[in-house]
Amino acid sequence: MALNNITLGQYYPADSVVHRLDPRIKIVLLIAVIVAIFLASNLLAFVPIAAFLVIVTRLSKVPVKMMVKGLKPLRLILILTFVLNLFFLQGETPLLNLGFAVIKKEALTMAVHYSLRLILLVLFSSLLTLTTPPITLTDGLERLLSPLRVIHFPAHEMAMMMSIALRFIPTLLEEADKIMKAQTARGADFETGNLIARAKAMVPLLVPLFVSAFRRAGDLAMAMEARCYHGGEGRTRLRVLKCQKRDYIACAVTALLIVCVVLCGKAY
Amino acid sequence: MAEPIIAVDHVSFAYEEDGPLAVRDVSLQVEKGSFHxxxxxxxxxxxxxxxxxxxxxLPTEGTVTVCGMDTKADENTWEIRRRAGMVFQNPDNQLVATVVREDVAFGLENIGIPTEEMPARIEKALTDVGMLKHADKAPHLLSGGQKQRVAIAGVLAMEPEAIIFDxxxxxxxxxxxxxxxxxxxRLNKEQGITVLWITHFMEEAVVCDQVHVMHRGQIVMNGTPREIFSDVERIKPYRLDAPPMARLAAQLRAQGMPLKEGILTVDEMAEEVKRLCK
Structure with a gap:
């Protein structure tokens, strides 16, 4: 098991305009782009969105290979979406007779449409996680959700939990590795056997890991209190998010994209 | 005598009501700028x-006063914790943030220090513990000693008067x-920060001004390291081992070597042996 050299999330460090954008703006813009993708009512409308994706990817300096990797876990769903739409949608113009089924032109268009929509959704979302470190993302989310405090939504607490989780992932992985080695030294077998045997072998790993995680949680709570932590109230921040010119430009460009998509949809 | 920064007055504490006392009738005073x-x-x-x-x-009986404030009063809690910071045992379980710099900022954020003041305070604190060059690293990439120094910096940034090391x-x-x-x-000498150093390593206690020996919830001995460790036999019942040099001196003395009392460090031992050889 490769527990060393783990990277958190799938952040791709680089110095680019996209990386430097305010995380709040990035999150909001992602939502706007998702709306644009759903607004696209014909294939022509996907052209500006795809062009936008290409430009942003180039600007972000993220290698295309990394982007495509994000699609991999979804390939089954993609193929299913395409095939099911292709065979089961009704249409008028027959395109190809396969003997057992007739593929219609309208069905093909819809299949391409749905698949493209999915691909774009995934690619834009991975662009956000590739260009934003998890901790910055957490920060952005906290700031965006903080107005919900009025209805008692625990935005600060959520963000704090997420950042503590991020902090402790490497620590707990290290510990899991240590426990695993200790159990292996005493004859435990994690590698062989069928699925059930291997799942059973995990029990002596998980029990000590859980016990220690709870002990850590207790210690950490004590340490946080000793350092005057008393919730989000009256707290100041080291990092203050401030919108800059580039953030406004990004907003304008995205707004333009939505207009283009709507116009292209009407062009037919 | 300087004013006490920490005053513990006949304090007892039990974890559960009517449970056994973990601390029994302890009194103790730590003066400003000292190292106990x-x-x-x-x-x-x-x-x-x-x-x-x-x-x-909070004490079950007795009072604890820090900088003149009673720990029992709710309104004092945060001011006491800022003025008397605490560094714990496990270096992994007291760092909160994913980057060293931000961890040092954690305490400052909690007490509402304005954002503009933070970078200077953080840099000073990290410089004081010699960790500035690691400011942008993730804590899990540091060694235990480095993590502990980051934890100290986190307390130091809050400009405490005393630090308790558990x-x-x-x-x-x-x-x-x-x-x-x-x-x-260095912090104690150069910045006059009061230190309360809790440990079971005898050799660390040698550098202190005052040593308090605890046994079964009570303070059983008070004194300077020299007073405490000069009598190797007296501290044995508390299952403490005197520093190696004090033990060696005691054994040599038993063998008939006329070594002077109160040898604690290797340097002192070397001096004394040199003197005897003349």
């Missing part, structure tokens, strides 16, 4: 005492232990 050590075996109540001083636990070197390797102790000694 509390020595004791596991389960002697020394960690409990540390948490009583910081207001993490067995902060117990989980470190010898080098990390030396580095941390050296950093703390």
């Amino acid at each position: 050590a509390i020595l004791g075996q596991n389960g002697s109540g020394k960690s409990t005492l540390a948490k009583l001083i910081n207001g993490l636990y 067995e902060s070197t117990a989980m470190l390797d010898p080098k990390g232990r030396r580095d941390v102790l050296k950093a703390v000694q």
